Amino acid sequence: HPNDSLELQVEGIPADVGDRYAWVAAHIGALPTWIFNGADDDVVPPAESRRMYAALQARGSEVRHTEFPGVGHVSWPQAYATASLWPWMFAHRLPAR
Numbered sequence: 774h775p776n777d778s779l780e781l782q783v784e785g786i787p788a789d790v791g792d793r794y795a796w797v798a799a800h801i802g803a804l805p806t807w808i809f810n811g812a813d814d815d816v817v818p819p820a821e822s823r824r825m826y827a828a829l830q831a832r833g834s835e836v837r838h839t840e841f842p843g844v845g846h847v848s849w850p851q852a853y854a855t856a857s858l859w860p861w862m863f864a865h866r867l868p869a870r
Contacts, residue, residue: 794828805835805865809852811844837861 790796806829810822819840829836841851852858 792828794824795831797825798828798832798834801829801834803834805861807837807839807858807861809839809841809848809855811846811848811851812840812842813844814846814848816846 786793786796808822808826810817810819812819822838822840826836826838839852839855841848844851
């Protein structure tokens with residue numbers, strides 16, 4: 774199974790990057806991020822989301838993380854049902870250009 778290694782696999786990350794999570798966090802930059810993951814996800818292991826969350830926190834990014842107990846890879850119904858998601862998301866605006 775390709776996800777058995779718990780290595781972040783994102784197309785476009787240079788092969789010689791030491792910390793792939795920090796690299797992705799740097800490229801996400803100031804974009805507010807909310808990570809949702811099922812605790813029983815066997816496609817994107819929860820450890821991957823936790824590591825990405827930690828990398829974004831280390832950069833001082835605005836980031837939230839929610840893990841749904843007993844939920845597998847299909848966690849978007851629970852994410853969309855998270856009442857605080859919508860006010861949080863619509864409170865953000867793109868910077869003026």
